[in-house]
Amino acid sequence: MELTTIWFLLVAVLFTGYFILEGFDFGVGMLLPVLGRDDRERRVLINTIGPVWDGNEVWLITAGGAMFAAFPEWYATLFSGFYLPLLLILLALIARGVAFEYRHKRPEPSWKRRWDAAIFFGSLVPAVLWGVAFANILRGVPLDAEHEYVGGLLDLLNPYALLGGATTAALFLTHGAVFIALKTVGEVRERAGALAVRLGVGAAVLAVAFLTWTLGIRSSTAAVVLAVAAALALLGGLAAARVRREGWAFTGTAVAIGLAVATLFAALFPNVLPSTLDAAGTLTASNAASTPYTLKIMTWVAVVFTPIVLAYQGWTYWVFRKRIGVAHIPQH
Amino acid sequence: MTAWGLQVDALDVARWQFGVTTVYHFLFVPLTIGLSVLVAILQTLWHRTGNEKYLKLTKFYGKLFLINFAMGVVTGIVQEFQFGMNWSDYSRFVGDIFGAPLAIEALVAFFLESTFIGLWIFGWDRLPKRLHLAAIWAAAIGTNLSAYFILAANSFMQNPVGYRINPETGRAELTDFLAVLTNKVALVTFPHTIAGAFLVAGSLLVAVALWHLIRNRDSADTPAYRFAATFGSWVTLVATAGVVVTGDIQGKIMTEVQPMKMAAAEGLYTTESPASFSVLTVGSLDGSRELFAIKIPYLLSWLGTGDPNGTVHGINDLQAQYAAQYGAGSYTPIIPVTYWSFRFMIAFGLAAAAIALLVLWSQRKGRTPTSRWLLRAGLVMPLLPLVANSFGWIFTEMGRQPWIVFGEMLTRDGVSRSVSLTEVLTSFTAFTLIYATLAVIEVKLLLRYAKAGVPDVSPATEIDDSHDDAERPLAFAY
Numbered sequence: 001m002e003l004t005t006i007w008f009l010l011v012a013v014l015f016t017g018y019f020i021l022e023g024f025d026f027g028v029g030m031l032l033p034v035l036g037r038d039d040r041e042r043r044v045l046i047n048t049i050g051p052v053w054d055g056n057e058v059w060l061i062t063a064g065g066a067m068f069a070a071f072p073e074w075y076a077t078l079f080s081g082f083y084l085p086l087l088l089i090l091l092a093l094i095a096r097g098v099a100f101e102y103r104h105k106r107p108e109p110s111w112k113r114r115w116d117a118a119i120f121f122g123s124l125v126p127a128v129l130w131g132v133a134f135a136n137i138l139r140g141v142p143l144d145a146e147h148e149y150v151g152g153l154l155d156l157l158n159p160y161a162l163l164g165g166a167t168t169a170a171l172f173l174t175h176g177a178v179f180i181a182l183k184t185v186g187e188v189r190e191r192a193g194a195l196a197v198r199l200g201v202g203a204a205v206l207a208v209a210f211l212t213w214t215l216g217i218r219s220s221t222a223a224v225v226l227a228v229a230a231a232l233a234l235l236g237g238l239a240a241a242r243v244r245r246e247g248w249a250f251t252g253t254a255v256a257i258g259l260a261v262a263t264l265f266a267a268l269f270p271n272v273l274p275s276t277l278d279a280a281g282t283l284t285a286s287n288a289a290s291t292p293y294t295l296k297i298m299t300w301v302a303v304v305f306t307p308i309v310l311a312y313q314g315w316t317y318w319v320f321r322k323r324i325g326v327a328h329i330p331q332h
Numbered sequence: 333m334t335a336w337g338l339q340v341d342a343l344d345v346a347r348w349q350f351g352v353t354t355v356y357h358f359l360f361v362p363l364t365i366g367l368s369v370l371v372a373i374l375q376t377l378w379h380r381t382g383n384e385k386y387l388k389l390t391k392f393y394g395k396l397f398l399i400n401f402a403m404g405v406v407t408g409i410v411q412e413f414q415f416g417m418n419w420s421d422y423s424r425f426v427g428d429i430f431g432a433p434l435a436i437e438a439l440v441a442f443f444l445e446s447t448f449i450g451l452w453i454f455g456w457d458r459l460p461k462r463l464h465l466a467a468i469w470a471a472a473i474g475t476n477l478s479a480y481f482i483l484a485a486n487s488f489m490q491n492p493v494g495y496r497i498n499p500e501t502g503r504a505e506l507t508d509f510l511a512v513l514t515n516k517v518a519l520v521t522f523p524h525t526i527a528g529a530f531l532v533a534g535s536l537l538v539a540v541a542l543w544h545l546i547r548n549r550d551s552a553d554t555p556a557y558r559f560a561a562t563f564g565s566w567v568t569l570v571a572t573a574g575v576v577v578t579g580d581i582q583g584k585i586m587t588e589v590q591p592m593k594m595a596a597a598e599g600l601y602t603t604e605s606p607a608s609f610s611v612l613t614v615g616s617l618d619g620s621r622e623l624f625a626i627k628i629p630y631l632l633s634w635l636g637t638g639d640p641n642g643t644v645h646g647i648n649d650l651q652a653q654y655a656a657q658y659g660a661g662s663y664t665p666i667i668p669v670t671y672w673s674f675r676f677m678i679a680f681g682l683a684a685a686a687i688a689l690l691v692l693w694s695q696r697k698g699r700t701p702t703s704r705w706l707l708r709a710g711l712v713m714p715l716l717p718l719v720a721n722s723f724g725w726i727f728t729e730m731g732r733q734p735w736i737v738f739g740e741m742l743t744r745d746g747v748s749r750s751v752s753l754t755e756v757l758t759s760f761t762a763f764t765l766i767y768a769t770l771a772v773i774e775v776k777l778l779l780r781y782a783k784a785g786v787p788d789v790s791p792a793t794e795i796d797d798s799h800d801d802a803e804r805p806l807a808f809a810y
Contacts, residue, residue, distance in 0.1 A: 043809060050810045051450040054405060058442045064412050065435030072427020079416025079423075080748035086417055087759045091766060094406040098770060101402035104810050105777055149750040290428040294506045301436055309443045316447055319458055330805040 003295040004285040007070035012265035018059035027176015029123025048183040073288035081149025096122025128165040135164025140274035143281035167210040170203035175253040182246040185325035200238040223267035230259035342753040346418045349760040360404035366533025367397040368472035385556035388786035422746030429506045437481035445474030457807035487518035491589040527574030531717035537564025542710035568688035587636035593731035596670035605643035607632040665733045673727035681720035
């Protein structure tokens with residue numbers, strides 16, 4: 001396999017991992033005001049992701065770094081072209097990250113309310129905008145022959161991209177609800193389990209519509225297979241959620257999100273950022289790539305360190321595997 | 333666009349944004365780097381001796397560490413995105429080389445740091461003691477490792493090595509990755525930066541402990557604070573020695589690889605051999621002429637070359653040389669900025685060491701410090717090396733100008749062409765507002781928790797017999 005293909009796959013894997021992991025973090029954040037009826041319940045929700053959210057976010061930093069190292073043209077064009085959406089994502093991630101750490105540091109309800117709002121909007125904004133961004137990557141954007149983005153903000157807010165944003169938000173909400181049902185006990189668990197099914201139906205409708213539209217724009221056999229598998233996984237997850245088999249439900253939504261992201265990358269390949277104007281402006285895995293020497297070094301680094309990272313991150317989830325409820329929340 | 337009578341373009345705002353967000357990010361990084369290790373040492377002492385005072389200090393400074401850590405994490409993501417968002421032509425030009433250390437930093441260091449910090453925060457009652465101790469060490473190692481990779485990337489901008497320019501694409505391509513990682517600028521900048529970070533962390537230990545010692549003389553926790561004040565003072569002094577020694581080596585490497593930066597640090601306009609060190613020079617407003625100066629003869633030659641009679645090149649000669657080599661244009665940094673930031677870096681850094689000596693003296697032979705003056709000095713103590721760190725970065729990055737990659741690409745050529753003035757003004761305003769708000773919140777929280785003092789760690793308060801084990805509250809929760 002060519003090195004550029006390997007790195008296309010690795011970037012795809014990193015974003016897939018990011019959306020599976022931070023997907024439920026975002027879901028928990030968006031469900032905070034819905035499922036947490038008082039302060040202790042909200043603390044239960046936040047603590048389901050407390051030990052892991054930061055490690056989950058590093059998947060994004062690594063995906064960004066891998067894109068920069070392996071496909072500098074892609075990184076440069078995408079990040080400068082999607083300037084304002086990325087700015088909003090950054091501001092949201094800043095507010096949200098600080099909120100987790102600072103919320104419990106003072107007892108005043110007004111203090112907590114403000115950080116709750118930061119967690120809610122800090123989760124909602126990226127949950128929507130990542131969908132908008134990836135839909136636009138797939139649809140293609142106006143690039144000139146030098147691969148420079150020549151569109152405006154409104155070019156990014158087309159109906160297909162907005163559907164993409166709604167889809168990721170709905171998927172992450174479902175994924176988050178399923179995760180909460182898996183990680184909590186008591187009333188919160190019950191409410192999350194019931195809500196997961198209702199959210200999941202909406203998410204399934206949106207996801208099927210979005211993936212169908214996607215395959216209409218560009219497609220490949222692999223993409224079709226992955227899309228069908230994603231839909232089946234989501235349905236399986238929802239069926240499990242309905243009978244409150246929480247472990248299977250979570251597996252289902254995690255696999256569905258992973259396969260949906262994989263569908264986008266499979267449909268995109270070998271392009272990485274198609275141009276809607278001049279065909280010469282289209283960025284592909286080969287014309288956006290670094291030199292083989294750089295890719296070779298990065299491959300070795302990835303081969304050695306990725307399994308280590310997966311092992312200790314997986315172990316963290318094992319350490320914090322126990323469900324929590326309001327009884328576990330200390331007074332201070 | 334013209335604002336307040338000034339011509340403003342997207343490039344200027346992008347530069348200001350990079351400067352402000354980077355300096356701001358680096359207000360939190362030194363404490364994360366230094367305090368992670370110091371907290372790990374405190375916890376190790378508790379582990380080894382079983383003495384509760386070390387556990388109290390671990391939890392106390394650990395809390396301050398985490399308040400600061402969160403800010404470092406969230407402002408760090410901005411840094412990685414900003415290269416692509418605002419400096420896309422730079423990213424295209426150096427991506428083949430510069431992206432690799434960034435990706436490795438994330439994969440090798442950030443995962444380690446963030447995963448194990450989570451285990452440490454929430455693991456007090458869920459991990460065996462020894463494993464919990466290992467978690468803080470893993471996080472500390474991750475943090476310090478991350479500094480190496482990002483400094484290797486930065487050092488490429490100061491002294492590009494291990495690359496060639498592809499004549500077809502005009503881009504820089506990696507030819508020797510080991511050379512990039514062992515860039516001599518990186519090898520000396522890393523220990524200098526780490527020492528600078530420990531200077532801040534040691535000072536914070538002292539400041540907080542001293543406040544409690546002087547305000548609350550008969551507290552049961554006096555032994556804990558005494559230890560923290562002494563330990564922090566020694567860390568500060570050793571770090572100062574580290575900063576001075578590495579800074580001296582840096583000066584010599586800088587004279588060799590970036591002679592203009594050395595000349596700009598000194599405001600040395602004409603080549604001198606021997607060259608004298610300017611303690612204080614007042615120049616004309618445009619920075620082109622000197623009006624008044626106090627100088628130490630031979631010192632600059634010795635600092636720059638290791639030989640008291642060595643030649644140090646002046647700004648005017650280097651400017652003429654670069655103009656001949658790279659084409660007409662200015663290759664001179666803004667001299668008042670480099671000159672003063674260099675001096676402020678040194679002065680503020682050394683001031684912290686002076687206070688550390690006073691603190692050690694005040695505690696000689698078992699005495700407890702009482703002086704109100706010392707209390708005041710102690711309170712400003714952590715700010716001094718923090719400001720020194722900021723000035724150090726301002727100096728080294730402003731001293732590199734007008735280059736973004738020395739000798740290869742000008743900063744103005746690296747900016748994103750597709751990002752409009754309105755967009756970059758929007759982001760600059762947004763970052764400034766959210767950063768300013770968070771700074772106020774962060775400082776207030778730090779002061780609140782610093783004043784609260786060391787926590788009660790006696791286990792009796794934590795066990796509640798009315799619940800069975802499965803329902804016992806967590807030792808820590810958000």
